[in-house]
Amino acid sequence: MVGLCRSAGVKPVHAETLLAHVFRHHTHDIRTIPDLPQALYGWLEQHTKTLEIKLITQQTASDGTCKMLLAMPDGKEVETVLIPGKNRLTQCISTQIGCAMNCSFCLTGTAGLTRNLSAAEMVAQIIITMDHHDERASNLVLMGMGEPMHNYEEVARFVRIVTDMKGMAFSPRRVTVSTAGHVPGIQRMIADRLPCNLALSLNATNDETRNRIMPINKRWPIAEVLYWTGEFARITHKRILVEYVMLAGINDTDMDAKRLIQVLEGMPCTINLLPFNTYPGSLYLRPESARISAFRRILAEAGKVVVIRESRGRDISAACGQLYTSAKHNQQKNRTKRLTQKTTNCSDYLWQQSNPD
């Protein structure tokens, strides 16, 4: 904003007013921002534009979880989700339209990558949600559609914007970026001292299984990912959030639990066990409740901080990216018809957890 003021030929002091109105009061009309020099109003109208983001559909579950499908200015669609919790309201932000990582348990992955979202389009997810809901989220998790590290530049810009104390002023402790294990991205987060937490979507305890369910593991295997995740924890003094989607018969045995203890040895972390939420056509099943409990018990008895995160909004949800993929399917079926069908969900197994405070 300071650079923008300089370009407009006005004093940088007006940057604070702009920051407050654009990011805190979500003012859409520049002319309604008070006390700016006339030259700045004119310059802004000429050189900037308001992103036209539309809410296409939203669904609210009985537990209050609200899933929204948004259209970006080019008509491409993304999901964002509001998840109420005890003393918090978490918003799950998408960082890409689709995803190139192709994790085999994830519906978003099946749609492939369409394009990256800009930092502005990520901020817009928050602003449009504030426009349609009375409250602002207290916590942000970048666990929606996309691999955040695959769009690092824009994600880093977004994190800096939302944690700017003169703008949206989210506490860095309440912003979490999740990765499927993109090592260069983790390295950049460390080097840049990005003001946020790190979550790792691990989901397997040996390379053979992880290669099968998360192709990114062939590029950056478990040992390398965990080394750099551990470095992030060591250098930033932050706890890592380890996400573990439980897939029946794939990664849910006692042996897996014991290996998980071994591979996380020495890492300050909280483990979120996320029983898989099936969707039509999914390759995997949710483990039995007794299996999930047994798995958790092994971790807890070894002193691990472990939580089973049951899926939120299950009465409206099925799986990651389903709202998006259903909408895409509908559009292909009938491009002229407006989307009215009530469909479901976002990154179900990812967004259901909140970042550790």
Ligand code: SF4
């Ligand atoms: S789980 Fe995450 S990284 Fe993997 S395909 Fe889905 S959105 Fe992409």
